Amino acid sequence: EIVLTQSPGTLSLSPGERATLSCRASQTITGSLLAWFQQKPGLPPRLLIYGASRRAPGIPDRFSGYGSGTDFTLTISRLEPEDFAVYYCQQFGSSPPFTFGPGTKVDIK
Amino acid sequence: QVQLHQSGPGLVSPSQTLSLACAISGDSFFTDGVAWNWIRQSPSRGLEWLGRTYFRSKWYNEYAESLKSRITINPDTSKNQFSLQLNSVTPEDTAMYYCARGRYSSFDFWGQGTMVTVSS
Numbered sequence: 028e029i030v031l032t033q034s035p036g037t038l039s040l041s042p043g044e045r046a047t048l049s050c051r052a053s054q055t056i057t058g059s060l061l062a063w064f065q066q067k068p069g070l071p072p073r074l075l076i077y078g079a080s081r082r083a084p085g086i087p088d089r090f091s092g093y094g095s096g097t098d099f100t101l102t103i104s105r106l107e108p109e110d111f112a113v114y115y116c117q118q119f120g121s122s123p124p125f126t127f128g129p130g131t132k133v134d135i136k
Numbered sequence: 137q138v139q140l141h142q143s144g145p146g147l148v149s150p151s152q153t154l155s156l157a158c159a160i161s162g163d164s165f166f167t168d169g170v171a172w173n174w175i176r177q178s179p180s181r182g183l184e185w186l187g188r189t190y191f192r193s194k195w196y197n198e199y200a201e202s203l204k205s206r207i208t209i210n211p212d213t214s215k216n217q218f219s220l221q222l223n224s225v226t227p228e229d230t231a232m233y234y235c236a237r238g239r240y241s242s243f244d245f246w247g248q249g250t251m252v253t254v255s256s
Binding site for chain 2: 028060072074083125
């Protein structure tokens with residue numbers, strides 16, 4: 028089973044600042060099949076990025092993902108008020124189980 | 137637009153069976169490359185993939201290893217919905233349960249979630 032580690036646990040930033048979130052895998056993720064989700068209280072996770080760098084439909088271009096192998100990054104170029112939430116990475120390797128990271132909370136400084 | 141709507145009880149007694157359904161609208165089991173998943177979320181376990189069902193010339197089910205002895209996911213093509221059954225539940229199974237569509241190596245559409253509490 029691939030274990031995902033996210034850092035930092037909490038990121039305190041102001042609107043307009045840049046956010047950089049990290050996700051590290053315990054082994055290489057085949058085909059860079061890594062996704063990023065945003066979750067707000069009381070709602071299901073929302074897909075932001077799949078295939079490490081592809082934005083899901085309707086996702087603003089301030090969200091970008093990159094990485095390969097075991098190291099992946101989600102960047103939010105300029106934080107908007109609605110971006111303060113918890114972010115999860117998730118790997119979709121060649122076979123189950125499809126594991127999630129523990130999350131990074133982005134909160135208002 | 138794909139929508140998933142969950143139904144089922146929010147309270148289950150210990151040792152009983154948890155049963156949830158997920159109704160699909162705007163898509164079908166036979167769309168190319170899709171799979172239909174159950175995922176749960178709790179403070180202690182985080183987000184946990186439970187299993188999936190999909191059709192590729194025949195039906196396939198895959199389950200998380202830790203739950204294989206207790207879990208069943210079944211498609212119901214007549215109702216365009218799929219179900220989750222988890223047997224012999226304990227308080228450790230208390231969680232928010234979600235159904236989700238898997239496509240292009242991501243979970244792109246999610247149900248609204250069902251909070252299930254295991255308690256007598």
